[in-house]
Amino acid sequence: MSFRHQLVATDGAARAGLLRTAHGDVPTPTFMPAGTAGTVKAMTADAVRATGAGIVLGNTYHLMLRPGAERVAALGGLHRFMDWPGPILTDSGGFQVMSLSKLRTMDADGVTFQSHLDGSTHRLTPERSIAIQHALDATISMAFDECTPFPATMDEARRSMELSMRWAARSRAAFSPRDGYALFGIAQGGVHPALRLASAAALTEIGFEGYAVGGLAVGEGQAAMFAVLDVTVPALPADRPRYLMGVGTPSDLVGAVARGIDMFDCVIPTRGGRTARAYTSRGVFNLRNARFAADPAPLDPGCACPACARHTRAYLHHLFRSGEMLGPILLTWHNLQYFQDLMRGLRAAIVEQRLPAHAAALSAGWTDTDEGEQAA
Amino acid sequence: MSFRHQLVATDGAARAGLLRTAHGDVPTPTFMPAGTAGTVKAMTADAVRATGAGIVLGNTYHLMLRPGAERVAALGGLHRFMDWPGPILTDSGGFQVMSLSKLRTMDADGVTFQSHLDGSTHRLTPERSIAIQHALDATISMAFDECTPFPATMDEARRSMELSMRWAARSRAAFSPRDGYALFGIAQGGVHPALRLASAAALTEIGFEGYAVGGLAVGEGQAAMFAVLDVTVPALPADRPRYLMGVGTPSDLVGAVARGIDMFDCVIPTRGGRTARAYTSRGVFNLRNARFAADPAPLDPGCACPACARHTRAYLHHLFRSGEMLGPILLTWHNLQYFQDLMRGLRAAIVEQRLPAHAAALSAGWTDTDEGEQAA
Numbered sequence: 024m025s026f027r028h029q030l031v032a033t034d035g036a037a038r039a040g041l042l043r044t045a046h047g048d049v050p051t052p053t054f055m056p057a058g059t060a061g062t063v064k065a066m067t068a069d070a071v072r073a074t075g076a077g078i079v080l081g082n083t084y085h086l087m088l089r090p091g092a093e094r095v096a097a098l099g100g101l102h103r104f105m106d107w108p109g110p111i112l113t114d115s116g117g118f119q120v121m122s123l124s125k126l127r128t129m130d131a132d133g134v135t136f137q138s139h140l141d142g143s144t145h146r147l148t149p150e151r152s153i154a155i156q157h158a159l160d161a162t163i164s165m166a167f168d169e170c171t172p173f174p175a176t177m178d179e180a181r182r183s184m185e186l187s188m189r190w191a192a193r194s195r196a197a198f199s200p201r202d203g204y205a206l207f208g209i210a211q212g213g214v215h216p217a218l219r220l221a222s223a224a225a226l227t228e229i230g231f232e233g234y235a236v237g238g239l240a241v242g243e244g245q246a247a248m249f250a251v252l253d254v255t256v257p258a259l260p261a262d263r264p265r266y267l268m269g270v271g272t273p274s275d276l277v278g279a280v281a282r283g284i285d286m287f288d289c290v291i292p293t294r295g296g297r298t299a300r301a302y303t304s305r306g307v308f309n310l311r312n313a314r315f316a317a318d319p320a321p322l323d324p325g326c327a328c329p330a331c332a333r334h335t336r337a338y339l340h341h342l343f344r345s346g347e348m349l350g351p352i353l354l355t356w357h358n359l360q361y362f363q364d365l366m367r368g369l370r371a372a373i374v375e376q377r378l379p380a381h382a383a384a385l386s387a388g389w390t391d392t393d394e395g396e397q398a399a
Numbered sequence: 400m401s402f403r404h405q406l407v408a409t410d411g412a413a414r415a416g417l418l419r420t421a422h423g424d425v426p427t428p429t430f431m432p433a434g435t436a437g438t439v440k441a442m443t444a445d446a447v448r449a450t451g452a453g454i455v456l457g458n459t460y461h462l463m464l465r466p467g468a469e470r471v472a473a474l475g476g477l478h479r480f481m482d483w484p485g486p487i488l489t490d491s492g493g494f495q496v497m498s499l500s501k502l503r504t505m506d507a508d509g510v511t512f513q514s515h516l517d518g519s520t521h522r523l524t525p526e527r528s529i530a531i532q533h534a535l536d537a538t539i540s541m542a543f544d545e546c547t548p549f550p551a552t553m554d555e556a557r558r559s560m561e562l563s564m565r566w567a568a569r570s571r572a573a574f575s576p577r578d579g580y581a582l583f584g585i586a587q588g589g590v591h592p593a594l595r596l597a598s599a600a601a602l603t604e605i606g607f608e609g610y611a612v613g614g615l616a617v618g619e620g621q622a623a624m625f626a627v628l629d630v631t632v633p634a635l636p637a638d639r640p641r642y643l644m645g646v647g648t649p650s651d652l653v654g655a656v657a658r659g660i661d662m663f664d665c666v667i668p669t670r671g672g673r674t675a676r677a678y679t680s681r682g683v684f685n686l687r688n689a690r691f692a693a694d695p696a697p698l699d700p701g702c703a704c705p706a707c708a709r710h711t712r713a714y715l716h717h718l719f720r721s722g723e724m725l726g727p728i729l730l731t732w733h734n735l736q737y738f739q740d741l742m743r744g745l746r747a748a749i750v751e752q753r754l755p756a757h758a759a760a761l762s763a764g765w766t767d768t769d770e771g772e773q774a775a
Contacts, residue, residue, distance in 0.1 A: 060717075060721050060723060061714070061717065061718075062718060062723045062725040064723065064724055064725070065724045065725070065728070066725070067705055067725065067728065067729070068705075068709065069705060089717065089720065089721055090692070090713070090717045090720075094692075094693060094713070097693065097695075098693075098695055098711055098713055098714070099695075104711075104713075104714055104717075105714070106705075106709040106710060316466070316470075317470060317473065317474075319473075319474055319475075329443055329444075329445060329482075333444065333482040334482060335474055335480075337466070337470070337474055337480075338437070338474070338480055338481070341436075341437065341465065341466045341480075342437075342438060344465065344466075345436050345465055347436060347438045347440065348440055348441045348724065348727065348728070349438040349440070349441070349442070349443065351724065352441070352443065352724070352728065353443070
């Protein structure tokens with residue numbers, strides 16, 4: 024079967040669809056939990072499935088360093104390794120080389136860097152990144168790109184974007200087409216509309232099974248991010264899935280879905296789950312807060328996850344105060360459940376042509392956010 | 400319904416039974432996972448149930464300090480707090496006051512101590528310990544005792560045991576009988592047979608719903624421990640359950656079951672799960688060991704837990720090497736599954752009158768233990 028994004032309904036710019044892949048179908052819009060090193064942190068694969076997640080992320084940078092792509096391949100690929108037979112998208116490693124590695128040396132061909140784990144020297148090029156993603160057996164591979172720093176001048180952003188477009192063409196050439204598998208290109212260009220349009224045009228000219236918007240959620244703020252989407256998304260092929268990388272908060276997701284994004288990934292729900300930050304229909308809570316110490320209510324009354332269905336806020340508070348692993352386990356589960364429920368709700372609203380009212384109702388619910396927490 | 404231990408079969412001194420309680424029945428011999436602070440570390444309550452555990456432990460010392468027994472009571476008791484509607488046994492706090500707290504002052508009436516968490520001053524007496532266990536709604540409460548240090552001279556051990564026997568009588572007087580609930584006395588006396596017999600006699604004279612053997616697995620070694628059981632167990636009432644506290648390794652459990660013990664608790668499987676120590680039918684493995692890095696085999700081929708049924712040893716090795724929480728989650732699950740399966744196998748062997756052969760076969764399987772690991 025071929026890889027494709029089947030449109031089911033639209034509401035304004037927003038789309039409800041079905042992503043069809045070699046490893047199964049995924050209703051869109053979809054949120055992909057971060058399975059960076061071959062595990063969604065603090066979650067068994069069964070628990071991830073129980074939240075309704077349809078596709079998870081893996082990371083080229085982390086997996087090439089440990090346990091090594093060839094090791095994963097010898098063990099049957101990333102799906103078997105992490106017990107996730109469904110679709111997996113792998114990041115290309117470009118972003119992590121910039122954010123995690125030591126002593127990077129960029130050249131026109133690729134980047135040489137030292138591992139953040141043991142200082143050993145490694146090299147990534149578009150060809151090597153694609154080969155690693157192939158070895159991992161990623162359902163969706165990402166083109167290797169340079170992560171443009173923020174802020175960047177127009178000239179810096181242009182030079183970086185043009186390099187990424189040359190690497191996108193090389194990624195395309197290096198990718199072995201297989202039925203139901205995909206390679207996505209990544210639009211760059213910082214917050215500069217002309218560069219974003221040029222990048223979208225360059226990628227469309229090369230041709231990909233899907234298109235990502237990269238280089239956002241790096242400090243530009245939600246308004247600037249939405250402005251980039253308003254320019255970029257209409258310039259991407261309507262018949263292909265659109266993926267906003269590394270985004271975001273619930274409010275980011277709602278705004279980006281309304282602008283036509285189909286796929287998301289972010290560490291917010293999983294990282295929040297480990298740091299007592301709860302994303303709920305009422306807002307963002309810090310469960311260490313003393314106001315929860317004797318609270319007999321469920322964390323989020325409408326939620327069916329084990330944290331909400333079986334326990335009180337007081338219990339979750341106790342677990343975090345006591346440093347018990349079950350705190351991160353239950354709260355990661357809840358946060359991922361909340362993000363999946365959020366996406367399902369958005370999809371239903373698109374299908375039923377009531378997305379603006381649904382988005383307004385969601386936003387109106389997020390009123391109980393703890394001081395110092397990022398708004399939902 | 401009344402609390403009782405219904406004998407199903409015996410094989411030599413070993414017993415198969417059914418512990419009947421207000422919160423359900425538990426086949427014996429049984430291993431009780433440690434739920435010290437209101438959570439079996441790294442496990443959801445559903446996961447604990449999935450291993451087949453029938454009863455879990457809670458800890459008076461930990462819970463009185465955080466979140467406080469009255470807080471737990473206000474939230475509906477420990478069963479609801481930790482989502483464990485089945486039977487719960489609570490330790491009385493005596494052992495933890497000695498091993499964890501700072502600046503203890505013993506007197507004839509009880510012990511005053513500072514919390515290891517914040518230095519705050521607390522006091523435990525037999526009456527207070529029983530009241531806390533009542534507030535927690537423990538199915539089985541334990542008498543408050545003094546943990547006799549090891550080694551101890553005959554005189555020291557006698558003085559300590561006699562104090563514990565006076566406290567046992569006060570615990571009995573303080574306990575409010577409720578249908579299906581129980582109070583267990585704890586035999587002390589170090590490794591001195593005469594003291595153990597005197598303690599068993601004193602407890603039997605007071606009368607309890609069950610009898611524990613305490614003060615073992617504190618450094619005396621397996622042979623000395625078994626020698627104490629050989630003396631003590633026959634002196635305990637045959638119609639009441641017998642509980643060996645804080646024990647032990649798989650080989651300890653097999654030997655103690657053969658000597659007539661019905662109930663066990665120990666942190667070995669859960670602590671091992673967090674430190675890469677795997678208990679299996681083949682022996683004890685350290686999953687950080689490089690020999691597992693590329694091993695495609697399941698951890699323990701006969702085991703149905705998610706770690707064994709879904710993953711390779713290489714994956715578990717990767718998780719521990721990467722510091723991923725899923726390592727402790729999966730290995731704790733496996734270790735508890737192994738301990739539950741071990742107890743089920745012992746029970747079946749007792750029912751079928753083949754315990755010695757079964758014990759010999761278990762022991763013969765434990766041959767692949769990693770160097771430096773405690774034998775299974």
